[in-house]
Amino acid sequence: MFIIFGTRGLKHTVKEGDTLYNSCPNCQQGNLVSKLYRRWFTLFFIPVIPLDVIDRFYECDKCSGAYNENVKSVLQHSKEDMEKEQQEAQRVYAIALIATMTHMSIIDGEFAPEEEREIMDNMAKFPQFETVLNETFTKVKNYGNKDNQVFSLLNDARNKLSxxxxxxxxxxxxxxxxxxxxxxxxxxxLMKEYLIACGLPKDMYYTLIEKLRARPLTEFGKEQMN
Known part of the structure; x- marks a missing residue:
């Protein structure tokens, strides 16, 4: 009989954690609930023994926006400062997203038109960062992860994002x-390398895959999955 064991990260609500009511910087209405990712030892893919805490953060119960624990101090700032913090977090997210998508697209030595369209569609969601996103796309498309530029962007993102x-x-x-x-x-x-660049353990890969499977497929994704 084979025994299948391993580790994986699971998200939990912190029972003793505080809730920041009507405080979500994104939707302005939701409550921010204290959450954490904990690593578990699994036996036959069933979590049986809780291990270390990977990260603590807040998650909006309305729009699912997620924030570092330092959001508590940010909420004490002026509305203008809060908007600046939110915009900077969005900028960091958008740059890291486009860099990672582009790197994933070229890693096999090919760059399909459907992949480029998918990247352009995601860039269009952040019109306020058009210039820097175009620069990021061109640089990664031409040079890949030269000088660890993609990993560096993910590493920088961990300071702003949960x-x-x-x-x-x-x-x-x-x-x-x-x-x-x-x-x-x-x-x-490759995805495990991205996780490590984000400061996360590689066994969060399975959590990542669950997120990927739960996402509504784009037209590109539907075409490729059929």
């Missing part, structure tokens, strides 16, 4: 890996 936001970012980017309807071992290893 673990939940980083995993959502990678899940959003990973749709370009679904060209053949499955993720190859090399692609799995």
């Amino acid at each position: 673990s939940e936001s980083l995993i959502n970012l990678l899940a959003q980017a990973a749709v370009v890996l679904l060209a053949d309807g499955k993720i190859e071992k090399e692609e799995e290893n």
Whole structure:
């Protein structure tokens, strides 16, 4: 009989954690609930023993926006300062997303028109950062991860974004890996490298895959999964 064991990260609500009511910087209405990611030892894929805490953060119960714990201090700032913080977090997220998507697209030596369209569609969601996103796209498309530029952007993002936001970012980017309807071992290893660059353990890969599977597929994703 084979015994299958491993570790994985699971999200929990912190029972003793505080709730920041009507405080979400994104939707302005939701309550920010204290959450954490904890690593578990699994036996036959069932979590049986809780291990270390990976990250603590707040998550909006209305729009699912996720924030570092330092959002508590940010909320004490003026409305103008809060908007600046939110805009900077969005900028960091958008740059890291486009860099990662582009790198994923070129990693196999090919750059399909459908992949480029997917990237352009995501860039269009952040018109306020058009210039820097175009620069990021061109640089990564031409030079890949030269000088660890993609990993550096993910590493920088960990200072502004919660673990939940980083995993959502990678899940959003990973749709370009679904060209053949499955993720190859090399692609799995690449996503684990991205997780490490984000300051997260590589066994969060399975949490990332669950996020990816739960995402509504874009037209590109639907075409490739059919």
